[in-house]
Amino acid sequence: MQRNVAVVGVGQTAFGEHWERSFRDLFVTAGVRALEDAGVGGDEIDAMYGGNMSAGQFIRQEHVAALIADYAGLATEGVPATRVEAADASGGLAFRQAVLDVASGASDVVVASGVEKMTDLGSDETNDALAGSADREWEVFGGGNVAALYALMARAHMNRYGTTRRELSQVAVKNHRHASGNEYAQYTNEVSAEVVESTPYVAEPLRAFDCSPASDGAAAVVVVPAEDATAYVDDPVYVEATEQASDSLTVHDRRDITALDATSEAAERAYAEANFSPGDIDFAEVHDSYTIGEVLAVEDLGFAEKGEGGGFIDEGRASVGGETPVNPSGGLKACGHPLGATGVRQVVDATRQLRGDAGTQVEDGSVAVTQNVGGTGGTAVVNVLSDGGSV
Amino acid sequence: MQRNVAVVGVGQTAFGEHWERSFRDLFVTAGVRALEDAGVGGDEIDAMYGGNMSAGQFIRQEHVAALIADYAGLATEGVPATRVEAADASGGLAFRQAVLDVASGASDVVVASGVEKMTDLGSDETNDALAGSADREWEVFGGGNVAALYALMARAHMNRYGTTRRELSQVAVKNHRHASGNEYAQYTNEVSAEVVESTPYVAEPLRAFDCSPASDGAAAVVVVPAEDATAYVDDPVYVEATEQASDSLTVHDRRDITALDATSEAAERAYAEANFSPGDIDFAEVHDSYTIGEVLAVEDLGFAEKGEGGGFIDEGRASVGGETPVNPSGGLKACGHPLGATGVRQVVDATRQLRGDAGTQVEDGSVAVTQNVGGTGGTAVVNVLSDGGSV
Incomplete structure (x- = not known):
């Protein structure tokens, strides 16, 4: 890596069945908690990543990183918002891309987040969406x-x-x-x-x-260059490898x-x-x-x-x-x-x-x-x- | 940026209605053409990015970057494969993340690709999937x-x-x-x-x-550190900004x-x-x-x-x-x-x-x-x- 990276803020919603809360509400709650934890203001954020598997199927919404940037008040600042997806490893990808973004020198303060709203569909539809993580043609069509x-x-x-x-x-x-x-x-x-x-x-x-159950929830972390981390918090966590x-x-x-x-x-x-x-x-x-x-x-x-x-x-x-x-x-x-x-x-x-x-x-x-x-x-x-x- | 980046290979399929070809076939064709153009073998690839808007809705398949890595023969090498999505800017994100990956020092040879197979659905379903790029709750439900x-x-x-x-x-x-x-x-x-x-x-x-029409097609480019680019090709193209x-x-x-x-x-x-x-x-x-x-x-x-x-x-x-x-x-x-x-x-x-x-x-x-x-x-x-x- 060209620059080392550290975690200076974390936040999440409770995970569970949030019938009364929307996809966008969940993200904003987690994101705000992570920013508060880091003592970072929205205007300091250079980029954000959003891990999401299947909002297209669960809530018929794509383009979800821009959506959550919008609801977090970051879109009008023009903050780049990138959704990443690899089924239920999407959150892991979001964290890793945030680290690479800081390591590349393109950004200094990056939010990595993940969100899924799974309980808006019935269980048959949910299971069918989940099957999209396997090979639809070679595994799922065969049962x-x-x-x-x-x-x-x-x-x-x-x-x-x-x-x-x-x-x-x-x-x-x-x-x-x-x-x-x-x-x-x-x-x-x-x-x-x-x-x-x-x-x-x-x-x-x-x-x-x-x-594991079907759940609604969101989580977020704030990453910065390791050399700057103690300027944000007393107890940064260092990314030794991703x-x-x-x-x-x-x-x-x-x-x-x-x-x-x-x-x-x-x-x-x-x-x-x-x-x-x-x-x-x-x-x-x-x-x-x-x-x-x-x-x-x-x-x-x-x-x-x-x-x-x-x-x-x-x-x-x-x-x-x-x-x-x-x-x-x-x-x-x-x-x-x-x-x-x-x-x-x-x-x-x-x-x-x-x-x-x-x-x-x-x-x-x-x-x-x-x-x-x-x-x-x-x-x-x-x-x-x-x-x-x-x- | 911590490292400058250059494009050393490009490839694509013809764009159009490819009734006889699958999502995975399209990607592999574009990817192989880009590798041939760069004179790079599959075993030299450190990472790949795949831009795709809505395979979940078009072909009910998520996890598509791993899928295309698999069909390109890269999965057994363990090559990280990351899907990125921002509606029809997904390809732009794939290119940008590939550049950031090289700039970060995590990778030296990265493939950025984009693929969509749109013609497997009827036009009503296609248009409904497309509407997922807008705000489903505030725009699409209202017509x-x-x-x-x-x-x-x-x-x-x-x-x-x-x-x-x-x-x-x-x-x-x-x-x-x-x-x-x-x-x-x-x-x-x-x-x-x-x-x-x-x-x-x-x-x-x-x-x-x-x-613009609904189309099937794929495109791919190979990026490397700018300082190494002429070792691959005589005519690299330099990424001045992304x-x-x-x-x-x-x-x-x-x-x-x-x-x-x-x-x-x-x-x-x-x-x-x-x-x-x-x-x-x-x-x-x-x-x-x-x-x-x-x-x-x-x-x-x-x-x-x-x-x-x-x-x-x-x-x-x-x-x-x-x-x-x-x-x-x-x-x-x-x-x-x-x-x-x-x-x-x-x-x-x-x-x-x-x-x-x-x-x-x-x-x-x-x-x-x-x-x-x-x-x-x-x-x-x-x-x-x-x-x-x-x-």
């Missing part, structure tokens, strides 16, 4: 929706490595427990493995409580359906760029759109050996208080998963942790990873963030 | 589609400045004439003003031949409906960055999605005084051979307008002109502007490109 495709991965992982149904349940149990301290989470109730396993199958072996990788969109074309190569490729590059190894990571926010996704992430990010992710979680090593806490926020499962917002929300939560003001706080965390996946793994974004103690 | 909103601008411009129906016709006449030498254009037939004025009203005073601005999404919230402030704001920044004035520009590719759009562009880019754009075009000053040729390619009107592809196609055509190998060639052109608009003006991207003679 493969996203849940079914993750179910294939789960089944293969169980067969090859002995991952158990109970280990999948423990992902949901842990993430609900972590979310109990998170005031922005959609679900703050605890659940037991027995409850998870009593919910109906969505796509065997995955049950309803293996799935990397993105692609893989085949279809699951059947993958090298191995028990791993997401896009995650491991992006992670490898990010660790090299940041000069860290997986053992240096104190905690992680990962993409558990389905519980199996967290098992894969724990392995593909290098916290556990391939095949041992389920056990790692089941043994409490991914819990707050354990070796490498995973999803201390509650993850997508309990925070909710407004598709385009999630990748930004992960950075918001990692920043709160690194500042020491998270709802469910990790002790002595100074280096974090966030991992955001598009669809079944066609895209992954991996960021390494730190409190600067190790820089 | 204001994009053509109607441009018609308001045209009527106001006629009333205030005396712009005539004949001057609007001359935009179409000139652009069809220019396209007659362009092998990639959708329409290479010449039309007379009388023919334009005999076509039915779409939204009075705009007639069918004031409107700027983007927003304005209110709704036309009724604009400062003035006879101008696109997003264009003039982006142009002002781009001229300052490139250290050029409008008088230094030898030719321009501008956004004539409706004929009035070219009149506004000629004014907002500073080639003519406000209110005098119609006369400028009618007097032949915007024709090849005139003072500042505008749309020597044929523009959106005659090239066709596959929404997400257009902003990239403009860079392709400007590059061909600057190299001296365009179908309808401008004499002694060494500095070009491209201007790409989203919807009715909520977004504009303005690039200044040169052959390096003035650098």
